[in-house]
Amino acid sequence: MCVERGDITVLDRVSLQVAAGEVVVLRGPNGSGKTTLLRVAAGLTMPVEGEVRRFGGTEVAVAQQRMLWCGHQTGLKDELTARENLAWFRRLRAGAGLDVDAALAHLQVADCADRPVATLSAGQRRRTALARLLVANVAVWLLDEPFTNLDDHSTAIVHNCIDAHVASGGGCLLAAHQLSVDSHPRYRAVDIGVSHG
Amino acid sequence: MVKPVSAPFGSAAIAIVHRELLLAMRRVGDLTTPLVFFAVICTLFPLALGPSRELLAIIGPGVVWVAALLAQLLTASSIFRQDFEDGALELYILAGQPLAGLMAARIVAYWLVTGLPLTLVSPLLAVTYQLPVAAVTTLMASLALGTLILAFLGGLGAALTLAARQGNALLSLLVVPLSLPVLIVGARAVALAAAQSDASAALKLLGAGALLSIVLAPLAVGPALRIAVD
Numbered sequence: 104m105c106v107e108r109g110d111i112t113v114l115d116r117v118s119l120q121v122a123a124g125e126v127v128v129l130r131g132p133n134g135s136g137k138t139t140l141l142r143v144a145a146g147l148t149m150p151v152e153g154e155v156r157r158f159g160g161t162e163v164a165v166a167q168q169r170m171l172w173c174g175h176q177t178g179l180k181d182e183l184t185a186r187e188n189l190a191w192f193r194r195l196r197a198g199a200g201l202d203v204d205a206a207l208a209h210l211q212v213a214d215c216a217d218r219p220v221a222t223l224s225a226g227q228r229r230r231t232a233l234a235r236l237l238v239a240n241v242a243v244w245l246l247d248e249p250f251t252n253l254d255d256h257s258t259a260i261v262h263n264c265i266d267a268h269v270a271s272g273g274g275c276l277l278a279a280h281q282l283s284v285d286s287h288p289r290y291r292a293v294d295i296g297v298s299h300g
Numbered sequence: 301m302v303k304p305v306s307a308p309f310g311s312a313a314i315a316i317v318h319r320e321l322l323l324a325m326r327r328v329g330d331l332t333t334p335l336v337f338f339a340v341i342c343t344l345f346p347l348a349l350g351p352s353r354e355l356l357a358i359i360g361p362g363v364v365w366v367a368a369l370l371a372q373l374l375t376a377s378s379i380f381r382q383d384f385e386d387g388a389l390e391l392y393i394l395a396g397q398p399l400a401g402l403m404a405a406r407i408v409a410y411w412l413v414t415g416l417p418l419t420l421v422s423p424l425l426a427v428t429y430q431l432p433v434a435a436v437t438t439l440m441a442s443l444a445l446g447t448l449i450l451a452f453l454g455g456l457g458a459a460l461t462l463a464a465r466q467g468n469a470l471l472s473l474l475v476v477p478l479s480l481p482v483l484i485v486g487a488r489a490v491a492l493a494a495a496q497s498d499a500s501a502a503l504k505l506l507g508a509g510a511l512l513s514i515v516l517a518p519l520a521v522g523p524a525l526r527i528a529v530d
Contacts (some may be wrong), residue, residue, distance in 0.1 A: 145394055148530050168396030176387025182326035183319070194315035195395055197308060219326075 104153030106139055113139045114150075119293060121243070126265055126275040128282050131295035137278035138175065138247050140295070144276055145172045145245050158242070170243045171196075175251070177232035181221035185212060185231045188220060193238045200240030210234045210260060225252035233261060236268070244268060246277040262287065312397050313405035320409035330378075334371040334414050335421060341367035342425040353430050360429025361490035364439065365446070368418055369483050372447045373475060376454025377461070377468045379410050380525065384462055389529055399522035404514060407455040407521070415447025431494055438493035438503065445506035446486040452513035453478050459524035482509065 106114040113136040121127045121144075129137040142148040143155060146163050157166035179188045189203045200206070207213045210230040215223055220231065229252045236244055244265070250258050265275055269289050284290035324331050345363050346356055383389040392402050422443050423436050431439065457475040461467030489502035 145390075147390060147393065164396055164398075166396075167394050170394070172390060172394045174387050174390055176385075176390070178383075178387035178391045180319070180323060180382075180386070180388070182323055187319075187322060191315050191319045192391070194318075195312045195391070197311055 104143070104150045104155070106136070106143055106148065106150045114143075114295075117295070118153075121274045121276050123242075123272050123274050124269050124289065126269055126277065126287070126290045128284055128290050128292045129276070129278040129295055130280060130282060130292055132280065135295045137280070137295060141172075141174075141245050141247050141276060141278055145170065147172075168196075169241050170245060171236055171239050171241045173232060173235065173244070173246045173249060175247050177228055179220045179228055179232055182219060184217050184219055185223065185227075185234075186216040188231065189234055189238060192235050196239045196241075198238040198240060201237045203234075203238060206234040206237035207231070209237055209264070211257070226254060226257060229253055230257055230260075233264070236264065242273050244273065244275040244277070246275065248278055248280070250279060250282070309397055309401055312395060312402060316392075316402060316405045317409040317412070320406070320413065324413040330375070331413055331417065334375050335417055337374060338367050338371035338418050339421065339425060341370070343428060346428050356428070357430045357494065360426070360431055361435075361439070361494060362487045364422060364425060364429065365443075365483055365487040365490065368422070368443055368447060368486075369450060369479060371418055372415055372450040373454055373472070373479065375410075375414055376451075376458050376475065377471050379407065379455050379458040380462055380528075381458075384528065389525060393526060393529060399525065400518035403455070403459075403521045403525065404518040407451055407518070408514075410455065411448050411451035415451050416444070418447055419443040431490075432496070434496065435490060435493035438499045439490045441503055442486045442489040442499075442506055445503070445510045446482050448510045449482050449506070449513045450479055452517040453482075455521055456517045456524075459521040459528065462525065462528040482506070485509075 104114065104117050105112060117140065119127065119140070129140060131137055139148060143150055146167055157163070158169060185207060186203055189206065192198070193203055201209065204213065204216065207216050210233060212227050212230045212234065215227050215231070220228060223231065233249060249261055253261065266287070266289060269275055284292045342364055345359065349355060380389060383392070393399055395402060419440050422439055426436050426439055453475050457471040460474065461470045464470055485502050485505050489499040489506065492499040492502060
């Protein structure tokens with residue numbers, strides 16, 4: 104698969120597969136195309152060459168109901184509380200997972216539930232955004248730098264969530280420029296080189 | 301194994317409208333800006349032209365309608381701006397729902413916090429122009445339908461110019477010509493009602509326009525937003 108952004112070929116002849124029960128970690132320096140690859144997998148960006156097969160070739164719109172995107176921008180509204188933001192997402196996706204308060208508690212941001220997102224720290228926002236993964240309960244998670252702004256403790260919580268998700272048969276594709284996969288048996292690292300700019 | 305979920309579209313649409321109404325209540329400034337703009341234009345004309353009853357009665361329908369059109373289009377460029385910048389647009393696109401339908405709900409929500417309040421305060425301003433009481437219902441009906449059309453036209457322009465730099469100027473160029481028929485028919489409906497003639501044909505025309513724009517505009521908004529986000 105090849106992807107171009109403007110005149111620049113960001114991804115040139117890349118091939119990748121994510122199986123159920125595994126976490127594929129995209130690693131590489133800034134600008135190597137990790138986010139682009141995730142966006143292509145999600146269906147936000149179209150490849151100029153090659154194809155993306157989701158769930159054995161399901162139609163895109165159907166596949167998107169079974170995938171969850173958690174991008175660098177969180178999509179949280181500053182004026183709404185963490186709970187309101189998450190409740191909105193649960194209804195938008197008809198989430199069949201944890202209820203809103205349970206998901207916030209799981210990521211240990213329950214005490215922020217009634218505070219406007221504008222007053223939360225960057226790490227608390229990130230965790231509120233990641234709580235979407237738990238309320239939606241879909242098969243494949245696409246996470247772009249999910250550990251940004253998270254301290255060690257929160258990072259461990261998110262790793263536990265990912266482990267639990269793939270242990271129950273889900274899949275996960277995540278971009279993290281530096282992540283050691285040694286201590287995570289289900290993680291598989293894929294290193295992406297510098298793009299041909 | 302995690303079950304695939306097929307979200308009902310109605311629940312997603314209600315979620316969108318609900319969130320926009322909540323946001324509007326938290327951002328009172330955004331809610332009142334077009335209203336104040338509308339009220340200021342409508343009250344400045346009588347002050348500048350003098351209190352001649354005949355003159356005000358003649359220009360009233362036109363002035364109120366021009367003010368409503370400008371107030372409605374004033375906010376159009378911001379419809380998708382924040383969702384685009386904070387990443388919410390990506391969540392809409394990836395929601396696994398027909399994007400055109402979701403965006404129709406999004407624009408209806410936008411109209412509920414812009415066009416509808418404008419319609420509701422219009423009787424107060426009609427008083428300034430000696431508009432007969434019988435014409436006030438026509439004024440409100442024409443503004444309700446007209447601002448709905450303008451909201452969808454504005455949504456179309458906003459989606460098309462979202463990724464462009466200086467999209468605002470482009471937006472006006474795109475949307476103002478399209479909105480002229482709405483202005484002409486809307487102002488005419490009110491003028492007819494003020495002259496105690498039958499305005500129902502003009503209102504029906506606006507109603508048809510509203511239905512048409514609700515159905516057709518989102519079909520273009522969806523792909524335009526996908527391109528903007530790509």
